[in-house]
Amino acid sequence: MKLEILPVLGIGHVSEGDDLAALIATAAPWLRDGDVLVVTSKIVSKAEGRLVDVPADGPERQAARDEVLAAETARVVASRGTTRIVQTHHGFVMATAGIDASNVDKTRLVLLPKDPDASARALRTALRERFDRDVAVIVSDTMGRPWRNGLTDVALGVAGMDAIRDHRGEFDPYGNELQVTQMAVVDELAAAGELIKGKIDQVPVAVVRGYLTATSDGGAGASALVRDAAQDLFSLGTAEARAAGLAAAATLPDGPGPTPADPAAIQRAIDAVADVVAPGTVFTLVADDVRAGLVAAVPGWPQEATALVLGSPPTPVDPSDLVRFGADLHRLRIALAVEGIPSVLLPPPSASTASAALAL
């Protein structure tokens, strides 16, 4: 048993309206049933007319590129300098939304295919119906990734096979159940195809032979590879997420009222701000009712039944100390939020001399 990776030579330049199935069938009359075609997305885009005209240079070119990028972007994931990592409308997270200026006239940009799974299905259908070849089709593109230098080719679209090979529920020879073994085989096939495409200039299609025993329809396509941002531990760039945390602290909302809270977590919050609050400020954990509330009060203000923490600014209290004390209370509220503890700044009892109250 072995696999072969074969280049499809002689396809040449592809233009809008070209019949990709005919180009491939003509260039590769040796195609066999069960072959996996790995087709560079760029020629799919070109055949489908996914091109936009832009100025060849100057600031107008940059402005036009920015406009195209905005149109292709569902959300910005991370930025640094001129780098933009975005999620496309397909759900792919890619630099510059996969927009490419290479292997095309200087006055045009190539966008990703509108629906790469549909493109793969259309090509598979055309090859089967018009050229009697039952093959799987992968539409591939080159992507970077976090944590590792260098790019690899991955699948944007697939037809004729499942995107994922699932080993969950199988057992190894030692009797251990395989847990996390959903392999993104179409990405591995795209990578394998790139090995031969990258060795030979201008080869946009590779064939992997021997991997499939038979094609199959009905898979979810490469869209099965798109992980929902809500499920992803890295849905935002580090700098962007950090800024979002800062911004959340600036607009920290009031908590929902008394909430169970862990005294150790409250103490961690107090400790976290200990070195930055005004010297002499005291936050005292009242540990006998941790579900109650948090009160930050100046001396003389009676402890409420809801008190969890008593806070006092330095004495003697003068008006400017109270301003600083307010800033320090907000620091403590944020530190509580880091621990997952909501709080609220309450107006003091009307009879008190001066105070503020935070309630969990």
Place this chain on the structure above:
Amino acid sequence: MKLEILPVLGIGHVSEGDDLAALIATAAPWLRDGDVLVVTSKIVSKAEGRLVDVPADGPERQAARDEVLAAETARVVASRGTTRIVQTHHGFVMATAGIDASNVDKTRLVLLPKDPDASARALRTALRERFDRDVAVIVSDTMGRPWRNGLTDVALGVAGMDAIRDHRGEFDPYGNELQVTQMAVVDELAAAGELIKGKIDQVPVAVVRGYLTATSDGGAGASALVRDAAQDLFSLGTAEARAAGLAAAATLPDGPGPTPADPAAIQRAIDAVADVVAPGTVFTLVADDVRAGLVAAVPGWPQEATALVLGSPPTPVDPSDLVRFGADLHRLRIALAVEGIPSVLLPPPSASTASAALAL
């Protein structure tokens, strides 16, 4: 021209101290010079004795696993529930530091090889010197990745070839210089090897034939693929980075003093907190000297020469208003930090009735 991916059959179970080069040379007498061996890291680890004993089940097993994970972890990158994405001492970012409990006795865990590049070099050297085969060696493992479901195999170590194929500086047929075309070919070779290893149970070694015309020494190994955390836009999980931003707001340090600042950015910061500060609070941008500073003052406190923003709490001012005003000033300071503008809470002039000052 074509590539072939061949399985090395008959290697069987590998144990500590086994001679991997001999096992492979015996199982694959058909190896040729220039072949690329893709070797599953697990058999390298086993041969090198990178195994630890753990209880077969119960809380003791979990505690032992946690201890092993901590030892293999250089830093935690992201957590959710029981999932731990960590950076290993090698620099790889992987779930559970690549520690594996599959294909091994229930009482043992397999760690990654200590130095996978060195393991690859040693295997390459042994095959060349003792078995007269000049091959490149990739030590591979299975990894997940952000944004895309499913796992793929990538390279942990390599010898006999460069990890990256660099096209930078080349030109495409349209005259465009190729910019971002450093391909992580060893990851693609590892993925290609997995295609055949995954199809056949218990095949830990694959051979990619036809990719290299000749091997070469002196490359930086797969460590060239490790991107420094400081260079990475995703060096921390989103939740972790967001919490770091919150925590930074709680301990916001004093800025270095008067700093040039963009009035529009200051206005954005004021606008960002407009809906959460006490009704009646006014922050006024004094736009005639944007390099000066930020003063937040109660009425009657003279505007300093450094004033950039005048702030006033609602009038009439009573002591509890001052506490709230202090909290609101800290909100504004954080919003300024989001805009990259440092600030400091200054003591007011001694003659003033009550105030606080923020200086950029």
